[in-house]
Amino acid sequence: xxxxxxxxxxxxxxxxxxxxTIGVLTRRNVVIxxxxxxxxxxAVNINLVAFSKQLLSINGQAFAVFIIVDAAAEAAVxxxxxxxxxxxxxxxxxxxxxxxxx
Amino acid sequence: xxxxxxxxxxxxxxxxxxxxxxMLLGAFFEKSERIAAGATYAGLIAAIIAVAVQFxxxxxxxxxxxxxxxxxxxxxxxxxxxxxxxxxxSSTYLHREGLSAAEYYALLLFGTVGMGVMASANxxxxxxxxxxxxSLASYVLVGFRRDVxxxxxxxxxxxxxxxxxTAFFLYGVALMFGSTGSTRLTQINEAFxxxxxxxxxGTPVHPAAANLAVSTQFPASLVGVAIALMFVGLAFKVSxxxxxxxxxDVYQGAPTPVTAFLSTAPKAAAFAAFLRIFMVGLGAYSGRxxxxxxxxxxxxxxxxxxxxxxxxxxxxxLAYSAxxxxxxVLVAFTTHSADGVAAVLYYLVAYAFMNIGAFLVVTHLGxxxxxxxxxxxxxxxxxxxxxxxxxxxxxxxxxIGVPLTAGFLGKFYVFRAAIxxxxxxxxxxxxxxxGIAAYYYLRVLVSMYMSAPAREVPCExxxxxxxxxxxxxxxxxxYLGLFPQNVMDLATQAAQWLQQAR
Numbered sequence: 001x002x003x004x005x006x007x008x009x010x011x012x013x014x015x016x017x018x019x020x021t022i023g024v025l026t027r028r029n030v031v032i033x034x035x036x037x038x039x040x041x042x043a044v045n046i047n048l049v050a051f052s053k054q055l056l057s058i059n060g061q062a063f064a065v066f067i068i069v070d071a072a073a074e075a076a077v078x079x080x081x082x083x084x085x086x087x088x089x090x091x092x093x094x095x096x097x098x099x100x101x102x
Numbered sequence: 103x104x105x106x107x108x109x110x111x112x113x114x115x116x117x118x119x120x121x122x123x124x125m126l127l128g129a130f131f132e133k134s135e136r137i138a139a140g141a142t143y144a145g146l147i148a149a150i151i152a153v154a155v156q157f158x159x160x161x162x163x164x165x166x167x168x169x170x171x172x173x174x175x176x177x178x179x180x181x182x183x184x185x186x187x188x189x190x191x192s193s194t195y196l197h198r199e200g201l202s203a204a205e206y207y208a209l210l211l212f213g214t215v216g217m218g219v220m221a222s223a224n225x226x227x228x229x230x231x232x233x234x235x236x237s238l239a240s241y242v243l244v245g246f247r248r249d250v251x252x253x254x255x256x257x258x259x260x261x262x263x264x265x266x267x268t269a270f271f272l273y274g275v276a277l278m279f280g281s282t283g284s285t286r287l288t289q290i291n292e293a294f295x296x297x298x299x300x301x302x303x304g305t306p307v308h309p310a311a312a313n314l315a316v317s318t319q320f321p322a323s324l325v326g327v328a329i330a331l332m333f334v335g336l337a338f339k340v341s342x343x344x345x346x347x348x349x350x351d352v353y354q355g356a357p358t359p360v361t362a363f364l365s366t367a368p369k370a371a372a373f374a375a376f377l378r379i380f381m382v383g384l385g386a387y388s389g390r391x392x393x394x395x396x397x398x399x400x401x402x403x404x405x406x407x408x409x410x411x412x413x414x415x416x417x418x419x420l421a422y423s424a425x426x427x428x429x430x431v432l433v434a435f436t437t438h439s440a441d442g443v444a445a446v447l448y449y450l451v452a453y454a455f456m457n458i459g460a461f462l463v464v465t466h467l468g469x470x471x472x473x474x475x476x477x478x479x480x481x482x483x484x485x486x487x488x489x490x491x492x493x494x495x496x497x498x499x500x501x502i503g504v505p506l507t508a509g510f511l512g513k514f515y516v517f518r519a520a521i522x523x524x525x526x527x528x529x530x531x532x533x534x535x536x537g538i539a540a541y542y543y544l545r546v547l548v549s550m551y552m553s554a555p556a557r558e559v560p561c562e563x564x565x566x567x568x569x570x571x572x573x574x575x576x577x578x579x580x581y582l583g584l585f586p587q588n589v590m591d592l593a594t595q596a597a598q599w600l601q602q603a604r
Binding site: 073 | 251
């Protein structure tokens with residue numbers, strides 16, 4: 001079986017990053033946009049852990065733990081904001097959130 | 103943790119403790135407004151004293167991860183001062199809008215903690231943590247008027263775009279870690295310097311990872327991508343064009359005192375992190391990023407000023423002008439010299455005073471439910487409320503950059519640094535932009551003094567805390583315009599410290 005090298009991990013993480021970015025830019029449902037952002041954060045985690053293994057440095061893994069914690073905090077705040085908006089506007093479609101323009 | 107480490111982060115510890123206390127007071131007391139405000143003032147003043155004591159005793163705490171140096175302390179003092187002014191100008195507003203004061207103050211304190219961490223961090227992980235602490239607090243503050251659709255909408259937009267930008271920044275950090283083997287700014291700089299020295303000596307070493315044999319297999323383009331991604335993330339946070347889309351909406355929808363806070367403190371914090379990362383960490387590669395700054399500075403000035411020309415809402419106009427002011431600061435940053443950094447610091451202080459002052463007047467005149475925010479509501483203000491109108495005029499003139507005000511000297515130092523850095527075109531475009539900017543500020547002034555009121559705008563008398571905040575802002579604006587030397591000395595000292603750290 002061929003060995004999984006750091007390059008493979010970086011390829012995976014780049015793919016995840018791209019999917020996440022496209023998701024943020026094209027999806028209209030705010031919750032799915034939030035999920036796409038989480039995807040990018042996980043791409044970062046894969047990168048950090050792969051580099052950490054490659055460089056024999058624990059820093060990357062420690063960083064990844066911080067990012068996981070932050071992702072949880074961000075999801076909590078984000079969903080709270082989405083609920084507040086839904087109470088006011090009865091929609092979570094990004095196209096209909098348009099009270100302020102230009 | 104050694105005792106000296108605890109002293110270095112003492113201001114942050116005090117602020118966190120005060121924030122938790124304020125939150126608990128809000129939960130346990132029925133009428134917590136006054137007592138919460140008291141605890142907030144106490145916490146902020148104690149933190150200011152703790153920073154002031156550190157100013158001339160730089161400490162590298164936690165093994166050099168957290169630097170309580172004069173650069174960091176300069177910014178922390180600025181954040182604390184801004185927080186104090188915003189708290190002073192918020193109490194009447196919160197009471198009028200029926201908002202929970204304790205929660206608001208607690209979030210403000212936590213946000214300030216995050217900014218202090220950002221400004222002192224010598225480690226990308228710590229920059230990220232500080233950035234998130236301050237961002238999460240500001241997302242909630244923007245949506246603080248829960249029943250108002252525009253406020254929630256602004257909050258959501260800020261949150262989505264803000265976390266998107268943070269994710270970009272993080273991806274850049276991860277790639278930087280991969281190519282240099284460290285997230286410590288000084289170590290990243292060492293890795294680059296060693297690599298560049300190796301190159302000039304003729305040995306074909308990999309630029310990014312010369313002193314780390316393990317990572318030499320990564321292409322140099324990795325460093326380029328890392329710099330670009332970190333740049334995007336930070337440019338978003340300072341609301342520089344073309345990453346400024348969120349700014350007008352968020353500044354318009356947020357409660358006005360929060361807008362005053364957002365346009366000064368988190369922006370200054372983002373500039374602090376920006377300066378430290380790019381000057382210290384990536385200083386060796388300045389050729390790769392200074393042209394990016396050039397473009398972003400020009401775009402921000404033009405988009406900000408031209409956008410502001412078209413606005414009818416005063417908060418939105420000031421939001422666009424905030425983009426333009428970020429552009430002026432970036433002009434000084436583009437020089438990446440000690441002169442330029444000092445000009446950045448001076449400008450941020452000057453901008454804080456004049457902008458908070460301007461937003462204070464806007465807060466007060468907005469009335470209950472922020473109803474009077476159109477520029478035409480300011481018509482005839484000069485005759486009906488001469489005192490308020492006079493104050494507002496001083497802040498607007500300072501934002502234009504009229505001599506004898508803080509704004510003038512701020513711009514003067516920025517453009518002087520740009521000329522010394524041989525950025526003649528950038529200076530020309532900057533001065534041209536100051537001219538464009540004069541138009542929309544003057545339009546408000548003209549409407550205040552030369553036209554009849556369009557509709558009846560009620561105005562309550564100013565309360566004591568608002569008066570104090572207004573007085574501090576005016577004195578600060580004029581003081582920085584007349585006697586720049588003291589603050590400029592501190593800014594120069596901080597800038598030199600940053601330069602030495604490379």
